[in-house]
Amino acid sequence: MDGRLYVVLTAQNIHPGKGTPVTQLDMRRISDGVKVSERYRTTEQVERAFVEDREHTFxxxxxxxxxxxxxxxYDQVVVPEDIIGDQKAYLQESMAVMLSIHxxxxxxxxxxxxxxLEITETEPVVKGQTASSSYKPAILSNGAxxxxxxxxxxxxxxxxMTEDGSYVERAKD
Structure with a gap:
């Protein structure tokens, strides 16, 4: 396509009444996260990149x-900050992560x-506030x-949850 790497998010085959069938690909460019939609004729070739997923320790x-x-x-890999993005707040020393390597x-x-993580600050409980579904803001030990x-x-x-920073439960430890 353009020599850059993309992750395929969805692939859909479209068979029109007339003409050549096409495949609609929704992809995300790995280098900058931009989402792209492309249509390919079934006769066109897309090169598959060899990507290895391997566990690494931070x-x-x-x-x-x-x-x-x-x-x-024991090989070491340096990952630039733009690859890690917002997830950097949740990285912890000795944490096992999956790195995709090309x-x-x-x-x-x-x-x-x-x-x-530990809650470092949050608002005190207000008496009479129902505990049913009221959530309050809190700051975690990682600053998030x-x-x-x-x-x-x-x-x-x-x-x-590392994906969106949402609360799951009180830790069992």
Missing amino acids: LYQDGEGYHFMNPEN NGIAIAIELPARVT RTLVPAHIQAGTRVVI
Whole structure:
């Protein structure tokens, strides 16, 4: 297409009454996250990139980027901040993540679905407030903001979804 890598989000085959059948692809460009829609005739070829998904352990972050280690062979990979994006708030030392690697370069990262963090500050409970479905803002130990149920106090460890930063439950530890 243009020599860049894309992730296919959806693929749909369209068979019009007349003419050549086409495949509609909705894709996301890996380099900058832009979504693209393309139609290809069934006779056209799209090259499949060889991407390897492998577990890595997060070590540390510095001026170069985020450093990860392959636990099998101890090779280290540096991932630039733009690949990690907003998920950087949920990276924790020694965390196991999935890195998608193409030609020795990390092109995507997948964090564990859930992380446990501590609430550093939140509003105190207001007497008479129903605990049914009222959520209040809170700041987590990583600096991220989330909404938690009214009964959760500062200092409580909670489970958070890394995908959207939403509260799941009070930590069991």
